[in-house]
Amino acid sequence: MSVLPPTNIRLHSGIEVSIRAAELRDASGIGALISAVYENGEGTVSEANEFQWPLQSIQQSVEEHGSATNCLMLVAVIDSAVIGLLKFEAGAGRRVAHQGRFGLWVHPSNRSGGVGRALLSTLIGWARTTGIECIRLTVLSDATRAINLYRSIGFEIEGTCRREVKYAPESYADQIHMAPFL
Ligand SMILES: CC(C)(COP(=O)(O)OP(=O)(O)OC[C@H]1O[C@@H](n2cnc3c(N)ncnc32)[C@H](O)[C@@H]1OP(=O)(O)O)[C@@H](O)C(=O)NCCC(=O)NCCS
Numbered sequence: 001m002s003v004l005p006p007t008n009i010r011l012h013s014g015i016e017v018s019i020r021a022a023e024l025r026d027a028s029g030i031g032a033l034i035s036a037v038y039e040n041g042e043g044t045v046s047e048a049n050e051f052q053w054p055l056q057s058i059q060q061s062v063e064e065h066g067s068a069t070n071c072l073m074l075v076a077v078i079d080s081a082v083i084g085l086l087k088f089e090a091g092a093g094r095r096v097a098h099q100g101r102f103g104l105w106v107h108p109s110n111r112s113g114g115v116g117r118a119l120l121s122t123l124i125g126w127a128r129t130t131g132i133e134c135i136r137l138t139v140l141s142d143a144t145r146a147i148n149l150y151r152s153i154g155f156e157i158e159g160t161c162r163r164e165v166k167y168a169p170e171s172y173a174d175q176i177h178m179a180p181f182l
Pocket of ligand 1: 037042043044103104105106107110111112113114115116117118137138139140143144145146147148149152
C-alpha cells in the first residue's frame with residue numbers, strides 16, 4: 001500500500017488544488033478527465049473514438065495502484081472534480097523493480113496552471129522515499145508543453161522512435177523516451 005498524505009497547492013490562478021492518491025470515489029471523474037484529454041488531442045496517440053477506459057477498469061486500476069507498494073495513482077482535485085491524473089507503475093520482476101514508467105494528463109481547461117508540475121513533483125518525492133531509481137516516460141515530439149515540463153525538471157532524452165505516429169500523409173511525430181535518474 002502506498003502511503004501518501006494529501007497536499008494542497010495553489011495554482012498560478014490562485015485556485016487551490018488537492019494532490020492525493022486516487023480513491024474509488026474518483027473513478028468516474030478520472031473517466032471524464034481522460035475523455036476530455038482525448039477529445040482535445042494534445043499529446044495523445046489514439047484518436048478520441050479509438051480510446052476506451054471503462055469505469056470498471058478504472059476502478060480496478062485505482063484498487064491495484066492503491067494496494068501495491070511500488071505503484072502510484074495520483075489525482076489533482078478541485079472541489080471533488082478530477083482535473084489531473086498521474087499513473088506510475090514500477091517494473092513487475094525483481095530485476096526491473098527499481099524503475100518504472102508513468103503517464104500524466106491535465107484537463108485541457110486547467111493546463112499551464114501548475115497542476116502537471118505539482119503531480120510530477122509529488123511522484124518524484126514519493127519515488128525517492130520508495131527506492132525507485134528512475135522514472136521513465138514516452139512523449140510525442142510535438143507535445144511541446146510536456147517536453148518543456150520534463151526538461152525543466154531534469155529529464156533527458158534516452159532515445160527516439162522516429163515517425164512512430166502518422167497523422168496524415170507527410171505529417172508525422174516521433175516518440176521520445178525520457179527519464180531522470182533520481
Ligand atoms: C503536459 C501536461 C501534463 C503539463 O501539465 P500543465 O499543468 O499543463 O503544466 P504546468 O502548468 O505544470 O507547467 C509546467 C511547465 O510546462 C511548460 N509549459 C506549460 N505550459 C506551456 C506552454 N503553453 N507552452 C510551452 N511550455 C509550457 C513550462 O516549462 C512549465 O513550467 P513553468 O510553469 O515553470 O513555466 C499537460 O499540459 C497535459 O496534460 N498535456 C496533454 C497531455 C500530455 O501531453 N501529457 C504528457 C504525455 S507524456
